[in-house]
Amino acid sequence: MYRGTKDIKLPTTITGSLPRPSWYTENLGTRHFLEAMVSRRFREQYEDALTCYLRDQELAGLDIVTDGDCRFDDDVGGQSWTAYPPNHMSGLDAAHPEPTPAGRGGIAFSRGHILHDYLESRVMPVITGPIGRGNLQYTAMWKAAQRFTEKPVKFGAVSAEIVAFALQDRHYKSVPDRMFAIADAFNEEYHELADAGCPVIQIEEPQIHLIAVRKIQDKVITPQLMVEVFNRTVKGLRAKTEVWAHSCWGNPSQQRMFAQVQSYKPALETYNTVDADVITFESSSSGGIDLEAIGKTITGKKIAIGVIDHHTLQVESPDEVAEKIRAALKFIPPERLVISTDCGMGREGMSRRHAFYKMVSLVLGTNIVRKELGLPLAECLAADERYSLVMAAK
Numbered sequence: 586m587y588r589g590t591k592d593i594k595l596p597t598t599i600t601g602s603l604p605r606p607s608w609y610t611e612n613l614g615t616r617h618f619l620e621a622m623v624s625r626r627f628r629e630q631y632e633d634a635l636t637c638y639l640r641d642q643e644l645a646g647l648d649i650v651t652d653g654d655c656r657f658d659d660d661v662g663g664q665s666w667t668a669y670p671p672n673h674m675s676g677l678d679a680a681h682p683e684p685t686p687a688g689r690g691g692i693a694f695s696r697g698h699i700l701h702d703y704l705e706s707r708v709m710p711v712i713t714g715p716i717g718r719g720n721l722q723y724t725a726m727w728k729a730a731q732r733f734t735e736k737p738v739k740f741g742a743v744s745a746e747i748v749a750f751a752l753q754d755r756h757y758k759s760v761p762d763r764m765f766a767i768a769d770a771f772n773e774e775y776h777e778l779a780d781a782g783c784p785v786i787q788i789e790e791p792q793i794h795l796i797a798v799r800k801i802q803d804k805v806i807t808p809q810l811m812v813e814v815f816n817r818t819v820k821g822l823r824a825k826t827e828v829w830a831h832s833c834w835g836n837p838s839q840q841r842m843f844a845q846v847q848s849y850k851p852a853l854e855t856y857n858t859v860d861a862d863v864i865t866f867e868s869s870s871s872g873g874i875d876l877e878a879i880g881k882t883i884t885g886k887k888i889a890i891g892v893i894d895h896h897t898l899q900v901e902s903p904d905e906v907a908e909k910i911r912a913a914l915k916f917i918p919p920e921r922l923v924i925s926t927d928c929g930m931g932r933e934g935m936s937r938r939h940a941f942y943k944m945v946s947l948v949l950g951t952n953i954v955r956k957e958l959g960l961p962l963a964e965c966l967a968a969d970e971r972y973s974l975v976m977a978a979k
């Protein structure tokens with residue numbers, strides 16, 4: 586059901602992660618969140634970082650905010666995005682992690698490529714028994730963020746299949762069995778989160794489009810299986826809250842997973858069968874090549890387009906953002922369009938100021954189009970001239 590985006594025209598948000606403040610030096614590791622929050626030093630740094638993430642989004646004027654993925658450690662390429670669940674779920678041996686074999690999930694980069702470091706940092710707990718939600722504690726993290734802001738806080742986390750691809754397994758008989766077990770554990774966790782009041786739950790990177798374009802000759806690991814895993818992860822959730830499926834073409838170390846720009850077209854019909862209220866598409870870095878196909882194929886759901894490129898440091902101008910929104914409006918009606926970033930900006934490489942001004946442009950550009958459509962504008966305190974410290978010219 587629509588909750589976070591209900592009643593907002595052209596709602597604005599980001600995918601999730603934001604660059605870590607340099608002074609946020611604490612890491613969770615394998616400690617669980619509530620255990621770490623007992624430590625004065627961890628609690629202070631976590632809550633201060635969270636406050637910065639939320640305040641930056643409020644100053645920019647975003648409608649739906651995130652906790653900036655505050656739980657993640659300062660890992661190579663933001664590996665915590667994948668490693669957080671296995672390090673905190675039950676049925677895994679977190680004390681004796683093992684490297685992920687090459688090629689898992691169709692990801693391979695040779696030595697000399699920046700993402701080879703990312704592959705080397707896939708050192709994950711091993712599955713030794715039935716997987717359970719353990720100490721994921723998503724509800725506690727969402728509450729820790731939502732109690733600091735009046736804006737709706739979207740909670741996002743990695744898909745079950747990405748975690749399944751990364752793990753060594755001494756328990757399940759097949760890869761789908763492993764994926765479904767993780768999906769079921771996530772589902773239990775998300776129900777607690779929805780029951781606690783979380784207005785948007787975002788499942789990040791179901792591998793539907795990546796498997797479709799890689800054309801992996803595998804009779805088992807198919808885009809349809811990824812839909813099955815997604816739908817099992819979110820089963821029953823839409824009766825309680827708003828569910829998003831986030832898709833992009835990669836962001837570890839702010840890199841794409843492919844050398845060339847990819848098209849979503851081979852995956853769109855399958856993607857449209859996910860049990861979600863909103864699907865997000867990376868649209869900015871690709872120049873919006875798929876907007877027409879997305880508008881035609883994705884039905885009965887809202888569509889979030891990326892108008893900000895997370896791979897580049899050049900801050901998009903509000904006019905550029907407005908142009909991308911107008912291009913999307915040719916194929917997607919305004920009541921079904923959500924404005925976002927291509928992906929998260931916090932998985933290594935971007936400064937906090939770059940991310941901040943990208944969010945400001947996102948809102949200012951959306952305001953340009955809102956004005957054209959006669960819609961209410963968002964307040965963007967970050968761009969309010971009354972508070973400029975530069976003296977007026979004489």
Ligand SMILES: [Zn+2]
Pocket residue numbers: 600790831832833834835836927928929
């Ligand atoms: Zn992404």
